[in-house]
Amino acid sequence: MSRSVPGATRRADARQNVEKIVDAAIDCLSRSSDASVVQIAHAAGVGRVTLYGHFPSRDSLIEAALTRLLAQGDEVLEDLDLTGDPRTALDTLIRSSWLLIAQASAVLEAAQTVLPPGRIHALHARPEQRVRDLITRGQAEGVFRGDLPASWLASALHHVLKGAAADVANGTLDPEDAPRFVTQIVLAAYTPRA
Amino acid sequence: MSRSVPGATRRADARQNVEKIVDAAIDCLSRSSDASVVQIAHAAGVGRVTLYGHFPSRDSLIEAALTRLLAQGDEVLEDLDLTGDPRTALDTLIRSSWLLIAQASAVLEAAQTVLPPGRIHALHARPEQRVRDLITRGQAEGVFRGDLPASWLASALHHVLKGAAADVANGTLDPEDAPRFVTQIVLAAYTPRA
DNA sequence: TATAACTCGAACACTGGTGTTTGACTTACC
DNA sequence: GGTAAGTCAAACACCAGTGTTCGAGTTATA
Numbered sequence: 001m002s003r004s005v006p007g008a009t010r011r012a013d014a015r016q017n018v019e020k021i022v023d024a025a026i027d028c029l030s031r032s033s034d035a036s037v038v039q040i041a042h043a044a045g046v047g048r049v050t051l052y053g054h055f056p057s058r059d060s061l062i063e064a065a066l067t068r069l070l071a072q073g074d075e076v077l078e079d080l081d082l083t084g085d086p087r088t089a090l091d092t093l094i095r096s097s098w099l100l101i102a103q104a105s106a107v108l109e110a111a112q113t114v115l116p117p118g119r120i121h122a123l124h125a126r127p128e129q130r131v132r133d134l135i136t137r138g139q140a141e142g143v144f145r146g147d148l149p150a151s152w153l154a155s156a157l158h159h160v161l162k163g164a165a166a167d168v169a170n171g172t173l174d175p176e177d178a179p180r181f182v183t184q185i186v187l188a189a190y191t192p193r194a
Numbered sequence: 195m196s197r198s199v200p201g202a203t204r205r206a207d208a209r210q211n212v213e214k215i216v217d218a219a220i221d222c223l224s225r226s227s228d229a230s231v232v233q234i235a236h237a238a239g240v241g242r243v244t245l246y247g248h249f250p251s252r253d254s255l256i257e258a259a260l261t262r263l264l265a266q267g268d269e270v271l272e273d274l275d276l277t278g279d280p281r282t283a284l285d286t287l288i289r290s291s292w293l294l295i296a297q298a299s300a301v302l303e304a305a306q307t308v309l310p311p312g313r314i315h316a317l318h319a320r321p322e323q324r325v326r327d328l329i330t331r332g333q334a335e336g337v338f339r340g341d342l343p344a345s346w347l348a349s350a351l352h353h354v355l356k357g358a359a360a361d362v363a364n365g366t367l368d369p370e371d372a373p374r375f376v377t378q379i380v381l382a383a384y385t386p387r388a
Numbered sequence: 389t390a391t392a393a394c395t396c397g398a399a400c401a402c403t404g405g406t407g408t409t410t411g412a413c414t415t416a417c418c
Numbered sequence: 419g420g421t422a423a424g425t426c427a428a429a430c431a432c433c434a435g436t437g438t439t440c441g442a443g444t445t446a447t448a
Contacts, residue, residue, distance in 0.1 A: 011393055011446055034228075036435060047396040052437065148378060152371075155361055156354055156379050163353025172349065184342060185350050189383040205416055205423055230405065241426040246407065395444070403436080414425070 018054050020044040025065040030103045031169070033110035037061075059114050066111050066123055069104045073127045076100060082130075086138030090190070091183050093134065094161070098179045102165030105158070131157070138190065145192040157186050212248050214238045219259040224297045225363070227304035231255070253308050260305050260317055263298045267291060267321045276324075280332030284384070285377050287328065288355070292373045296359030299352070325351070332384065339386040351380050 024044035028035035037058050041051045055061040076097050082089040104124070111120055135153050138144035144153065164182050167173035173181070218238035222229035231252050235245045249255040270291050276283040298318070305314055329347050332338035338347065358376050361367035367375070 013446070014394060017395090037437090038435080048436095049397080049438090050395055053394080056437090058436070145382070148375060152367065152375050152379075155357065155366065159353050159357025159360075160350055163349065163356070166353075167349055173346070177346075181342060181346050185346075185383045188339070188385055188387070189379045191382055191385075193382070194388075207416065208424060211424085231407090232405080242406095243408090243427080244425055247424075250407090252406070389448105391446105391448090393444105393446075396442095398440090400439075401437090404434095406433080407431090409430075410428090412426095414423105416421105416423075418419105418421090 014054075017044070017046055017050060021046060021051055021054060021061070022064055022068055025061050026069060026103060026107060029062065029065060029110045030106040033106060033113075035110075062107070062111050062114055063119070063123075066104070066107050066115075066120075069100070069107055070124050070127060073097060073100050073104055074130075077127055077130050082134055086134060086141060086143050087187060087190075089134055090138070090187065093131070094183045094186070095179045098161060098164070098182060101158075101161050102168075105162045106165065128154070135190075142192065144190040147193065153190060156189060160185055208248070211238070211240055211244060215240060215245055215248060215255070216258055216262055219255050220263060220297060220301060223256065223259060223304045224300040227300060227307075229304075256301070256305050256308055257313070257317075260298070260301050260309075260314075263294070263301055264318050264321060267294050267298055268324075270294060271321055271324050276328055280328060280335060280337050281381060281384075283328055284332070284381065287325070288377045288380070289373045292355060292358070292376060295352075295355050296362075299356045300359065322348070329384075336386065338384045341387065347384060350383060354379055 021040065021044045025035075025040050028040050028043050037051060038048060040061070041048045044051070051061070055064065077093070080089075080092060080096060082093060108120070108124070132150060132154055135144060135150045139146045139150060160182055164173060164178045168175045168178055215234065215238045219229075219234050222234045222237050231245060232242060234255070235242045238245070245255070249258065271287070274283075274286060274290060276287065302314070302318070326344060326348055329338060329344045333340045333344060354376055358367060358372045362369045362372055
């Protein structure tokens with residue numbers, strides 16, 4: 001099985017299957033946060049036993065899915081230029097990563113019930129910090145309101161993003177409109193009081 | 195059992211227990227949307243068999259909890275004066291019902307996985323319509339922005355409300371601050387573009 | 389091509405939930 | 419005070435999911 005020496009090189013098809021499984025896990029968990037191992041294995045086009053050959057438990061698979069998603073997210077954020085006007089920076093941030101973030105928070109929900117809180121926090125600390133930095137910078141420059149704590153502004157963004165994803169999933173919101181709607185709501189919400 | 199003639203008067207302690215069970219269901223389901231019948235029965239201080247004596251299934255109990263919550267919510271909305279400035283109306287609406295709405299959406303989440311969509315929609319149609327009316331009136335009066343559909347404004351309010359409740363539940367947000375923070379975010383988000 | 393790595397279906401044990409029955413007990417209410 | 423109504427613990431059948439084992443078959447790769 002894959003449970004050999006850590007540094008050992010595994011067969012190509014095995015590595016490929018691991019990828020397929022994680023992909024399928026992200027896909028299934030995004031749709032329903034309590035997707036079963038059977039569903040995920042089937043979606044990956046792989047037998048259940050094979051899955052357990054690569055991941056010792058459902059929990060570890062969820063952790064792998066979350067890790068991959070957050071790593072991707074961090075990578076996207078890394079490539080963005082967020083140094084200009086905080087408002088346009090926020091706009092580009094939302095536009096370029098909203099789907100990813102939405103998926104991540106769906107998988108995150110699955111993880112909440114299964115992984116220790118500390119582990120979860122450690123995993124999404126980096127991307128979260130980036131958003132937080134952008135917000136506090138905006139506040140310092142007087143472009144974002146300073147009468148509410150940055151943590152709440154970040155939280156509100158998160159909730160709207162997640163909610164928009166849910167709306168898209170259940171057909172209430174056109175995916176075409178989603179990022180624009182989110183941006184406009186959030187930018188207005190962040191504007192200093194007149 | 196309670197399963198006798200529809201109009202028959204049941205014993206006082208039985209009626210009382212039904213109340214206790216629904217209370218406990220709301221309480222438990224608000225905390226975790228997949229609370230078990232055992233947990234709910236225990237929280238109600240009642241045996242499992244007694245619970246099944248009053249509700250034929252877990253699903254029917256969830257429906258009862260949701261119905262009661264939404265009826266309460268509608269009652270609260272009914273008593274409010276929402277005829278003045280839409281902004282202050284929205285403020286009073288949020289302040290007086292935010293906890294109720296937050297609970298309702300937690301129970302709603304439990305219901306999503308269990309009740310037919312049509313049933314759910316029928317149940318929370320009235321309170322939702324009231325909020326919708328307030329928003330469209332605000333838009334008509336030019337106090338709320340008209341460049342985004344009312345459905346999305348309502349949806350965003352819902353998501354922020356629900357998210358704030360989640361933050362309070364996990365200790366990230368002071369329950370004292372919550373309604374004010376929500377109001378300020380949402381009012382700003384609803385303000386017409388300058 | 390030989391062999392180790394991998395896949396996979398079938399069957400198993402285990403857990404935790406739902407819903408039911410039984411029979412003895414308690415209690416509201418006439 | 420008698421009785422119907424209600425409570426409840428224990429035990430049951432059932433189901434769906436997790437995780438494991440086995441053994442036979444397939445395939446990458448050296």
